[in-house]
Amino acid sequence: xxxxxxxxxxxxxxxxxxxxxxxxxxxxxxxxxxxxxxxxxxxxxxxxxxxxxxxxxxxxxxxxxxxxxxxxxxxxxxxxxxxxxxxxxxxxxxxxxxxxxxxxxxxxxxxxxxxxxxxxxxxxxxxxxxxxxxxxxxxxxxxxxxxxxxxxxxxxxxxxxxxxxxxxxxxxxxxxxxxxxxxxxxxxxxxxxxxxxxxxxxxxxxxxxxxxxxxxxxxxxxxxxxxxxxx
Numbered sequence: 001x002x003x004x005x006x007x008x009x010x011x012x013x014x015x016x017x018x019x020x021x022x023x024x025x026x027x028x029x030x031x032x033x034x035x036x037x038x039x040x041x042x043x044x045x046x047x048x049x050x051x052x053x054x055x056x057x058x059x060x061x062x063x064x065x066x067x068x069x070x071x072x073x074x075x076x077x078x079x080x081x082x083x084x085x086x087x088x089x090x091x092x093x094x095x096x097x098x099x100x101x102x103x104x105x106x107x108x109x110x111x112x113x114x115x116x117x118x119x120x121x122x123x124x125x126x127x128x129x130x131x132x133x134x135x136x137x138x139x140x141x142x143x144x145x146x147x148x149x150x151x152x153x154x155x156x157x158x159x160x161x162x163x164x165x166x167x168x169x170x171x172x173x174x175x176x177x178x179x180x181x182x183x184x185x186x187x188x189x190x191x192x193x194x195x196x197x198x199x200x201x202x203x204x205x206x207x208x209x210x211x212x213x214x215x216x217x218x219x220x221x222x223x224x225x226x227x228x229x230x231x
Contacts, residue, residue: 007048036060134169168227
């Protein structure tokens, strides 16, 4: 039986109970919170593996909760938003969310998204002992431990940023289009847009700025991005 614990945060009790039903059917432990303050309390007490977080809530909204969680944890966060506007999506990603789902949503789709996040960040590979690591000057991206080291120091990095950097650094000097990165890093179940990639690249550059002159995250105008390494 899975020991994965999921914190569901929404002030709509019907949505909470619907997700509880679907997730418990998949043998996951579900913890519920109905507002932002309760969400932070439950997060601290329960130490969940994943958070499904509504944006519009009383007391503290989802953006504030996401920001507070990111100060102390890289726990994957999937945002629920009632709007499909780019601003909401980009804001959530800039605050460190890993994915977002627009209301009204299909519960089966959300469960599939949760499973996809768990496959990448929570559930260990039972038979794969290969260490997935990309190493360059003053940079170590370890996807086995989900750890980023910059100049010997561990840098807190949300899972999706780490996966994106690993994918690029594992293929030095290869140019990827935004659509390729969405497909290969986010997976087929991700229904985002190309701005998602831009936001994550921006956040990575902030972490990696000035670290080394041997490599860089390069924009290839009109095409996409590459991890450029000096020959």
